[in-house]
Amino acid sequence: MSLTKTERAIIVSMWGKISTQADAIGTETLERLFLSHPQTKTYFPHFDLHAGSAQLRAHGSKVVAAVGDAVKSIDNIAGALARLSELHAYILRVDPVNFKLLSHCLLVTVAARFPADFTAEAHAAWDKFLSIVSSVLTEKYR
Amino acid sequence: MVHFTAEEKAIITSLWGKVNVEEAGGEALGRLLVVYPWTQRFFDNFGNLSSASAIMGNPKVKAHGKKVLTSLGEAIKNMDDLKGTFAHLSELHCDRLHVDPENFKLLGNELVIVLAKYFGKEFTPQVQAAWQKMVAGVSIALAHKYH
Numbered sequence: 245m246s247l248t249k250t251e252r253a254i255i256v257s258m259w260g261k262i263s264t265q266a267d268a269i270g271t272e273t274l275e276r277l278f279l280s281h282p283q284t285k286t287y288f289p290h291f292d293l294h295a296g297s298a299q300l301r302a303h304g305s306k307v308v309a310a311v312g313d314a315v316k317s318i319d320n321i322a323g324a325l326a327r328l329s330e331l332h333a334y335i336l337r338v339d340p341v342n343f344k345l346l347s348h349c350l351l352v353t354v355a356a357r358f359p360a361d362f363t364a365e366a367h368a369a370w371d372k373f374l375s376i377v378s379s380v381l382t383e384k385y386r
Numbered sequence: 387m388v389h390f391t392a393e394e395k396a397i398i399t400s401l402w403g404k405v406n407v408e409e410a411g412g413e414a415l416g417r418l419l420v421v422y423p424w425t426q427r428f429f430d431n432f433g434n435l436s437s438a439s440a441i442m443g444n445p446k447v448k449a450h451g452k453k454v455l456t457s458l459g460e461a462i463k464n465m466d467d468l469k470g471t472f473a474h475l476s477e478l479h480c481d482r483l484h485v486d487p488e489n490f491k492l493l494g495n496e497l498v499i500v501l502a503k504y505f506g507k508e509f510t511p512q513v514q515a516a517w518q519k520m521v522a523g524v525s526i527a528l529a530h531k532y533h
Contacts, residue, residue, distance in 0.1 A: 272511070279515040348495055349514075355502040356509050365438045367499065368421040 245376055251369040252318050258366055259315040261358050266312065269353050270304025276349040284342055311350070314377050325380045333384035340385070343378035350374065388523035390465050394516040401505065401513060402462050410504065411451030414497040416442040422492055428485060454493070461524055468527035476531035487529035494521025 247255070262269055278285050278293055291299045310328055317324035332338055351370060355362045390398070418425050420438045429435065432446040441447055457475065464471045479485045498517055502509045 276511045276514055279511045280518040348498075352499055352502045352509075352514060355499050356506050359503040359506060362503055363438075364417050364420040364442050367417055368438065371421045 245372065245379075247318065247369070247373065247376070251372060254366050254369040255318060255373050256315060258354070258358070258361060258370060259312065261361055262308070262354060263312060265357060266308045267301065267305045269350070269357065270306070270308035271301045272304070272353045273307065273346065273350045274300055274304045276352055277346055280349065281342075281345045284345060287336070287338055287342075307346075311374075311377065314373075314380075318373075321376055322380050322383070325377065329381050329384050332381045337385075340378070340382045343374075343381060347371070347374035347378060388468065388519055388526065390516075390519065390523075394519060395465055397513055397516040398462060398465070398520050401501065401508075401517070402459065405455075405501070405504070407455045407459060408448070408452045410497070410500055411453070411455035412442075412448035413451070413500045413503075414493060415451035415454060416444070416447050417500065418489075418493050418496045419447065421496070425489055425492065428483065428489075455497075458497075458524065461527075462520075465520075465523075468523045469530050472524065472527040473531055476528050479528055480532045487525065487532060490525035490528045491522075494525050497521060 275295055285293060288303075291297070291303070293300060310325065313324050314321045322329070351367065351374070354370070355367070419429070419435060419441045426432075426435050429446075429450075432444060432450075434440045434444060435447075461468055461471050479487075498514060498521060501517060502514070505513075
């Protein structure tokens, strides 16, 4: 799966909007994930996951920042996320199914915040992009 | 079997009351066909599905989307017995339509995204969680009679 020129342009443009609310979007994405898919909390026994927790906010920021890194190196996502890919494979070992859940919650957050921009085309491009990011992060699992 | 609390039922019913079933149905089905193009395999006779705008504007897509969501509306009145409500449709989707149940999950998530788009801030994480349970319950019910 690779991104067309049009898709890349859409993704970069949408990132422009997302980046203006990056931290809030990251936090909201995780809140949605933990509420809709409570099993994902099993990866964070060491966190205070209450709404507004500092750890939740910090982690949300981290996640969205990584997405931003992928956007900025959209021609070489594997390169940009190499370190994170190893982290997930050898240390975190998050089951691959969870990347889909997180991606979905990010899309829900973006749709809620930028309804006019979240056209069917933008939706498709971002779904594909997050799918590629997820593949990169699980690439070294076995 | 998915079990809904009184609060979840209230959240779902309340939001549903504000949904334009025709519009939302067309959006959700359209987005399914755009975002996951392989789902077009079930709709060979729908005419022009050659681009995102063709799909989103396609009258057959809108009509079918409305049909699907109207059915969901019926289910919302019977949240304690989704399997019973969808028994006949489940058989239909297996025996005649030959639809992989994975597609029910995909469409369910597309509907959640469309609701987020329409309702914005009102579609809080709590509201989403109730709706994720709803679409999961519907997917399970629609797959229940598969053999």
